[in-house]
Amino acid sequence: MTKTIAIVSRKGGVGKSTICSNLAVLAVNATVLDCDDQATLADWGDRRSQLYPQVISIAAKRAASYLQTTKTEWNFIDTPGTLDGGVIEVMKASDFVLVVLRYGQFELDSVSTTLSAIQVTGKPAAIVLNHIHPNTKASELIHDLEAAELGIPIAPIAIRLRTDFQNAAVQGMGVAELSKSSKASQEIMQLWQWLQQAINP
Template sequence: MRIITFVTQKGGAGKTTLAINCAIAAELKKHRVLILDLDPQASSEGWYQDREADSPKLVKIDSWSLPDAIAKANSAGFDLVIIDTPGRDEPSTTAAIRCADFCIIPCRPTPVDLRAVPPTVATINRLSKSAVFVLTQTPPRGERLREAEAGLSMLGIVSPVRIVTRAAYQDALGAGLGVMEYEPEGKAATEIRQLWNWIEKKMEKIAYDSEKTHIA
């Protein structure tokens, strides 16, 4: 079982939207997925209440119950746990990073969002976790986007797949769906599909490198 924590200490970066859509992308590839919602705003839980499908499963928890929830997920045979964290620095965020095999840091290409990144990266590095950046709510192209990618690349790996600002993301969430369900052939669905394929390859490489190092 793998654990992915979606984390950013800046609200409004599209963290919950990304977490939900990645969970559905994993489900569509036949993984059993559990979403753990640690965010007091409970946006993931609200989406789950509107959802008609039985999966992916979602549980709203507090940080103190995180280890127990992960142990139960492992015993229940889940392949993947996705943790949606608060959009600010607090103990539950650190706890979720500590439990993770892999962290995803959503970031909008704005000066305010970029300035909020270093504390998140510092916590991830302190806990020796692997992480990547995903640019969210972006324009299709432009100088600001290139500058944001250049700035983030100085701190870590940046996904080549960007999440462009599209109405489909919010429309899907409002319907209790992911974009791959709401508009399977749409541009948003293509972005999520490409992003999830890239994330899976990154996780596999990290696991392979870790195993190779351990054997050596």
């Protein structure tokens, strides 16, 4: 059965499109709905030569009806850095909501609004940390977030700041297509394993 994952964050520039595209590459049989009028992933899709993931540019408010027509095993929805303009409807139409969080006080201050919105939708969700410096102990940040009792699981795999993510984006690729053995690939593959378990326990 098709599963749909919405990638959200009220903050801009945290890595939603990066994580969305990299997960969609790993999911193989996937559609990406780009609901951001910046068209980041639509442009990324234009740079690709592979058939999958299919990338569709669509207004957030139309995503729910479009989802009825997709035939892929997975759908990923990339959203703009806001909860307005149909993003709540996108979350309601999804099976799982992945919140991308860049660790920092301003980002933590803003995440509670995102979490309240997710609570209203009643959808299962998780936070994934992105942009973590390679020398930072991710386990400590994850522990701190868990201690904050935000009421949402924290993915046990944090995605670190790696130039591979930028190099892959330039070429319309995911890091796993650049090299399966890179640290960036290993991390995103672990995140994808964990996410599949979280969605289909």
